[in-house]
Amino acid sequence: MDDHRRLTFLTRYYHNLQGMRFAPLWIAGLFLLFAWMPHYAKYDHLGWGAFCFALAGLLAIQGLWFAMATWYYRRRFGWLKPDPYRFAKRKPGGQLWWVIMLSMTVWAIYCRVNHTAAFFPYFLAFLLTQPLYNGENPPIRRINYGVGAGLIAVSALLNWLTRSGGVIFFATLCVIMLALGVADHLLLLRLLPPQRENADA
Amino acid sequence: MPEKQPAFPEVDRVVHEPARLAILTVLSACDRADFTFLQSATGLSKGNLSVQLTRLDHAGLINVDRVLHRRTTRTSVALTRLGKEQLNEYWITMKKIQGQGAIRSTKFPAPVRA
Numbered sequence A: 001m002d003d004h005r006r007l008t009f010l011t012r013y014y015h016n017l018q019g020m021r022f023a024p025l026w027i028a029g030l031f032l033l034f035a036w037m038p039h040y041a042k043y044d045h046l047g048w049g050a051f052c053f054a055l056a057g058l059l060a061i062q063g064l065w066f067a068m069a070t071w072y073y074r075r076r077f078g079w080l081k082p083d084p085y086r087f088a089k090r091k092p093g094g095q096l097w098w099v100i101m102l103s104m105t106v107w108a109i110y111c112r113v114n115h116t117a118a119f120f121p122y123f124l125a126f127l128l129t130q131p132l133y134n135g136e137n138p139p140i141r142r143i144n145y146g147v148g149a150g151l152i153a154v155s156a157l158l159n160w161l162t163r164s165g166g167v168i169f170f171a172t173l174c175v176i177m178l179a180l181g182v183a184d185h186l187l188l189l190r191l192l193p194p195q196r197e198n199a200d201a
Numbered sequence B: 001m002p003e004k005q006p007a008f009p010e011v012d013r014v015v016h017e018p019a020r021l022a023i024l025t026v027l028s029a030c031d032r033a034d035f036t037f038l039q040s041a042t043g044l045s046k047g048n049l050s051v052q053l054t055r056l057d058h059a060g061l062i063n064v065d066r067v068l069h070r071r072t073t074r075t076s077v078a079l080t081r082l083g084k085e086q087l088n089e090y091w092i093t094m095k096k097i098q099g100q101g102a103i104r105s106t107k108f109p110a111p112v113r114a
Helices: A003-012 A018-039 A048-078 A097-113 A120-127 A138-164 A165-190 B018-030 B037-043 B046-057 B081-107
Strands: A081-083 B029-032 B062-069 B072-079
Touching: A003 A165, A003 B029, A003 B037, A018 A120, A048 A165, A048 B037, A097 A120, A120 A138, A120 A165, A120 B072, A138 A165, A138 B072, A165 B018, B018 B029, B018 B046, B018 B062, B018 B072, B018 B081, B029 B037, B037 B046, B037 B072, B046 B062
Parallel strands: none
Antiparallel strands: A081 B029, B029 B072, B062 B072
């Protein structure tokens, strides 16, 4: 990636690349899943009250972590205010994005008529892996999100085939989103150059 | 008699310098950025970045805003309208030079080594 593209991408996607801000959310998701599994399997180790209490506590930890991570990124790498007009100027995704979006809409209507929610895991995977369809992202980020989207979709399919009640899908979703957050953070570190002293003053 | 070559267009020296161009590129992609972000993105040292910002500020290309916050000064920088125009003009000039370079290379191709 040349310097002009690197600087433009880094500035435009600085907030998106702060992947560690949501890490506890996905870890909390995994924790709750494993804590809840005995209940799901009728062992009833953890009741609904404890589950809700744990959920509230973990969400509070997530909020605290989010504030701390935002402070860390601001102190370590700096702060910027994004271009307010950029969202309006943004072009819609490519052909693939439109094909998937329209297919999802048709499928969602079909599911609504038949009173099922089979489309939902795939729609969630589509929503959470939007950088895949954005041509401004470097290939490595698109590959990461593409692999992530594929794995989440496969887990949703496996979930449906094995009738596991959402466990496989939810665990995969949390692991993948956590890994993508770490990958984004590493990409941010890679995009920042070492300090140089030789520029002409 | 050799064919007269068209002169290369003039390039704005304030914008053309790599460190200043990097600062302007960052600022053109956002509304406002602080000193730390500019330092992280460009890799310049504090002193060097400060000098480049002063130059750009004197040229009227950026707007530097200093706010006192808990006994420290927070510096944030934004591109002015003139800065946006100069940067756009710079890229148009560079494209023109690139085009002229392409014409020259087809008229006078590099000698092929035997």
